[in-house]
Amino acid sequence: MRHILKLFASIFLAFILIGCVEKEIxxxxxxxxxxxxxxxxxxxxxxxxxxxxxxxxxxxxxxxxxxxxxxxxxxxxxxxxxxxxxxxxxxxxxxxxxxxxxxxxxxxxxxxxxxxxxxxxxxxxxxxxxxxxxxxxxxxxxxxxxxxxxxxxxxxxxxxxxxxxxxxxxxxxxxxxxxxxxxxxxxxxxxxxxxxxxxxxxxxxxxxxxxxAPEEMFFFKLLVDKYSEGMHQVKIDSGEAAVRSIHSSHNFKLTKRNPTEIMIHIKVDGIINEFTGQELTPKTVKALQKQFEKDIQQESLKLIKRFKDKQIDPMGFGHFVKTQTRNFDFKNWRENQSKDLVVKIKTDVKISESGVIE
The missing domain is CATH 3.30.420 (Nucleotidyltransferase; domain 5)
Structure with missing residues (x-):
């Protein structure tokens, strides 16, 4: 009986408290x-x-x-x-x-x-x-x-x-x-x-x-996020390909200290939906992969150099090095180490042969 009374008392108090909540219609x-x-x-x-x-x-x-x-x-x-x-x-x-x-x-x-x-x-x-x-x-x-x-x-x-x-x-x-x-x-x-x-x-x-800028956003996203969908144009001598359904990932690896060296490994998978050349042969697909890897490496390093000159770090290199270093000193990083930072990029692009030839 006592337990039943406690239950009713709890329900009664709950209703009172609900009535005290400020309402907005x-x-x-x-x-x-x-x-x-x-x-x-x-x-x-x-x-x-x-x-x-x-x-x-x-x-x-x-x-x-x-x-x-x-x-x-x-x-x-x-x-x-x-x-x-x-x-x-x-x-x-x-x-x-x-x-x-x-x-x-x-x-x-x-x-x-x-x-x-x-x-x-x-x-x-x-x-x-x-x-x-x-x-x-x-x-x-x-x-x-x-x-x-x-x-x-x-x-x-x-x-x-x-x-x-x-x-x-x-x-x-x-x-x-x-x-x-x-x-x-x-x-x-x-x-x-x-x-x-x-x-x-x-x-x-x-x-x-x-x-x-809009034309740099693709490479910036490769460095700071990952793709689940996407598209990029790749040009070679024999034509231009629209690489769609792009999936990407990246990871950092601290490869050297004094000076600090970071390796960024970027992986990209995509499908050729359109190609403006005459024939999409395995040799052409390989050439597109190589050019895509070259584009990623050149444009990404260009962005990283620009960020370094402006003393900004959207990739979070400072935070990454901190996670790999005991007793990390951010003041020393900003004033000395970040200026000597070396960043290298390894790219791994895989393109599936598929789609339409225009």
Missing amino acids: LDDVSLMEGIGFDYIDKKNILGTVIVPVYLPDQPPKSNTFSAKAEIKKSILQEIQRQTADPVVTGSLEVVLFSKTLSEKVGILPLVDPFQRDPGVGSGLYLAVVDGETKELLSGNYGIRGNATYISDLMEHNIKNEDLPKTNLQLFLADFYQEGKTPFIPQLKQIGKDKLQINGIALLKHGKMVDLI
């Missing part, structure tokens, strides 16, 4: 799906928020609200004064920063509130905008709303194209990991209803210091 709030920040001056920024409006038997309409505020103060406080319902962050999908703001001020003061907000998911996408975020967010993309379109654009390019994995969680992990430079994609509006990813922004101490 969807019809009574404005769900912010995207936010962008533009540079005004050293102290002030312009924030623009996307709030979807759902209408019966129609695609959602994206309403935008903009407000000016000091960098260290909340834009949302200003925007709340413009909306009929409270603006909440529970549906936030993308946070955008203008290129000017990313270069002059940096994005860290603006990212910090989102990592502290329990309503924001770690899968949130961050991106730099080549232009003004207000103009980009005011476009009309797709039928599911602008923020969802931007989120889907990045997800598609991560899974099937040349964009490495990226989100709020990965950005913060790279930022707080000593010996690693964080990166996020850069977007550009190419029409009132069109966007494209036109590069990858590299950020040092939160400020954008370099940009991976």
Whole structure:
């Protein structure tokens, strides 16, 4: 009998506690799906928020609200004064920063509130905008709303194209990991209803210091991520091949100390879907493999040299060497060892003969 009374008491208390939880009814709030920040001056920024409006038997309409505020103060406080319902962050999908703001001020003061907000998911996408975020967010993309379109654009390019994995969680992990430079994609509006990813922004101490161009993104992804799907064009004297369904992996090996030497082994598997030459013979396939390996080695080493000159480390060489070294001294690494770092690349490309000859 005593156990039954305890059970009823527990159930009664649970119902009381449930009644104490603060509720938010969807019809009574404005769900912010995207936010962008533009540079005004050293102290002030312009924030623009996307709030979807759902209408019966129609695609959602994206309403935008903009407000000016000091960098260290909340834009949302200003925007709340413009909306009929409270603006909440529970549906936030993308946070955008203008290129000017990313270069002059940096994005860290603006990212910090989102990592502290329990309503924001770690899968949130961050991106730099080549232009003004207000103009980009005011476009009309797709039928599911602008923020969802931007989120889907990045997800598609991560899974099937040349964009490495990226989100709020990965950005913060790279930022707080000593010996690693964080990166996020850069977007550009190419029409009132069109966007494209036109590069990858590299950020040092939160400020954008370099940009991976679209033609370099394939090789950059080979160095920092892996492919499950992808495509690359390979040219030889007898024609040009479209190598699709690319699968790749890479691993680092510390091969020497004093000076430090790292070997990167890149493996790539692909299928020839199209070839512009006359005949796709085993000899031609072998020539394509060799050229592909040469392209990967040359372009990857070119990127690594550039990063070394700019004193940035998106591959995370410093972090890798730390995992292989007792009593590792990051100060000595930055000031001395990293300058003498030697990186070598070993490539292993396998191409299956298949597809169409044009």
